[in-house]
Amino acid sequence: MESSETPAPSRTRHIALVAHDNRKSDLLDWVDYNSDVLRQHDLYATGTTGRILEDKLGLSINKLQSGPLGGDQQIGALITSGTIDFMIFFWDPLQQQPHDPDVKALLRIAVVWNIPIACNRTSADFIISSPLMNASYENKRPDYDTHLNRQVASEVAGEIEEGG
Template identity: 35%
Template sequence: MNIALMSHDHKKELMVQFCTAYCGVLSKHTVCATNTTGRMVAEATGLPVNLFLSHAHGGIEQIGQRIIYNEIDMVLFFNDPRSGELDDSVLSISKLCDKHSVPMATNVATAELLIHGLARGDLDWREVMNPNRIPFAI
C-alpha cells in the first residue's frame, strides 16, 4: 500500500510521534510525504520516505495527482483547525479522496483506526481494486 503523509506546521511533531509509534506497520508499506513532513518522519523513524515537493512548491498538488491516478491507498493529513494556511489544500485532498475512494484521516484518532485496519488487512480491497498497479516511484 502507498501511504501519503502531510501535516500542518503545528501538527508535524504529532505526525512524527504517530509514525514512530506505528513504524512497524508503516515499514511494510510505501510511505510518501510532502518534503518537510517526510524529512522529519524519515529522520525520526529511519523509514524510507519518498519525498514530494513542499506545500509551498506544489507537494500537495503532486499527491493529489497520485490520488487521481489511483497510486495512493491512504492519506494521513494531520490538520490544525486553528490554521487557515492550508484549509483549501485539506479540502482539495479530501474531495479527491472521496471521489476516488481513498481512506483519509485528518486527526490522530482516525489515523489510528486506519493504521490498525491496515495492519489487520482491512484495506486489502485497495489491492484487489487495482491489481496491475505499477510500483510506486517518484
C-alpha cells in the same frame, strides 16, 4: 511457537503522510508508534514532513515538494492515478493556511476517488489497526464515465445556435 512480529501484509499499501507545521510533532509521534507496520509499506510525504520522518525515524519516504510549493497537488495526482491507498493528513483546524485552497482540493480529491483519510490520531489509529491493512482489498473507485461523457452546456448552446 508464536511470533511477536507483525504479519506481512498481503499487499503493500501506498500511504500518503501529510501534516501542517503545528501538527508535525503529532504525526511524528504517531508514525514512530506505528513504525513497525509502516515500514512494510510505501510511504509518500510532502517535503518537510517527509524529511522530518526520514531524519528522526530512519524511514524510507518518497518525498514530494513542500505542501505550499505543490506537494499537496502531487499527492492529489497520485490519488487520482490510483497510486495512493489512503492518506494520513494531520491538518490544523485552528490555523488558517496560506495554501488553504490546495488543502481543500486535496481533501476533495481524496473523497472523489474514495480514498480513506485520517485527519487526527484517533482516525489514523482506526485505519492502521483495521483488519483490512493486512487483507486483500480492492478500492471500489467510482466510475465517472457518465460524468466524463456528459454533454456540457456550451456544447448544447452551440447545437441550439446551429439549429440542431
